[in-house]
Amino acid sequence: MKNILFSAIFALSLVTATAAETNGPAPATDRVGFPTNYAKSYEVLRTVPRDEGKKLVTVYGNRAAASMTNRTQLPYPNGSVLVMETASTVKDTTGQPAKDAAGNLLKDKVLGLHVMRREKDFGVAYAEKRSGEWEFVEYRADGSYLTPPEKSANCAECHIKAGAEKDFVYNGRFADPGKQ
Numbered sequence: 001m002k003n004i005l006f007s008a009i010f011a012l013s014l015v016t017a018t019a020a021e022t023n024g025p026a027p028a029t030d031r032v033g034f035p036t037n038y039a040k041s042y043e044v045l046r047t048v049p050r051d052e053g054k055k056l057v058t059v060y061g062n063r064a065a066a067s068m069t070n071r072t073q074l075p076y077p078n079g080s081v082l083v084m085e086t087a088s089t090v091k092d093t094t095g096q097p098a099k100d101a102a103g104n105l106l107k108d109k110v111l112g113l114h115v116m117r118r119e120k121d122f123g124v125a126y127a128e129k130r131s132g133e134w135e136f137v138e139y140r141a142d143g144s145y146l147t148p149p150e151k152s153a154n155c156a157e158c159h160i161k162a163g164a165e166k167d168f169v170y171n172g173r174f175a176d177p178g179k180q
């Protein structure tokens with residue numbers, strides 16, 4: 001009897017752990033792909049200082065994503081990859097963010113990469129949390145996972161709020177002041 005009770009509790013805790021970790025239905029495999037060489041081969045669409053310049057966010061697009069130069073062209077073409085890189089910045093001797101002669105922040109270490117890829121029929125696995133034809137993954141600079149595909153339902157769910165009229169991309173190249 002005791003054993004049955006223990007296994008029931010164990011099974012229950014497994015179920016809760018899985019639900020908490022996955023946040024909902026999500027793709028089982030990585031169809032986004034680590035964007036090797038994005039810093040050199042993708043176009044910089046926008047940079048945004050964060051945390052009073054302690055961090056610098058850079059949004060990159062591959063050729064297909066960068067072809068979106070005006071929102072009248074939406075939706076993004078299939079094959080589009082958007083990368084949102086967060087990096088720490090170089091600090092001066094007083095601990096304040098250092099700037100180059102032109103007043104730009106200097107990137108130090110890449111802390112993480114939010115990546116979304118659009119392809120035909122992508123996103124089906126997110127079920128009710130689907131945001132268009134995109135799938136989402138978050139990588140470290142070395143290609144390991146911060147948010148693997150099976151835990152990416154949160155990404156898709158929040159991008160629903162960007163809206164179908166923006167193809168579920170909050171900003172991409174386009175900064176909407178006050179709407180971030």
Ligand code: HEC
Pocket residue numbers: 048059082083084113114115116136137138147152154155156158159162168169170171172180
């Ligand atoms: C709580 C809401 C929320 C969650 C969760 C979220 N995002 Fe976003 N995401 C945003 C917002 C808001 C922006 C726009 C930020 C900006 O432009 O400064 C954004 C921007 C992006 C961009 C740049 C393109 C764009 O939409 O402007 C990518 C790529 C991205 N997110 C991927 C991801 C991935 C991958 C995950 C999960 C690991 C994720 N997001 C989770 C809200 C969210």
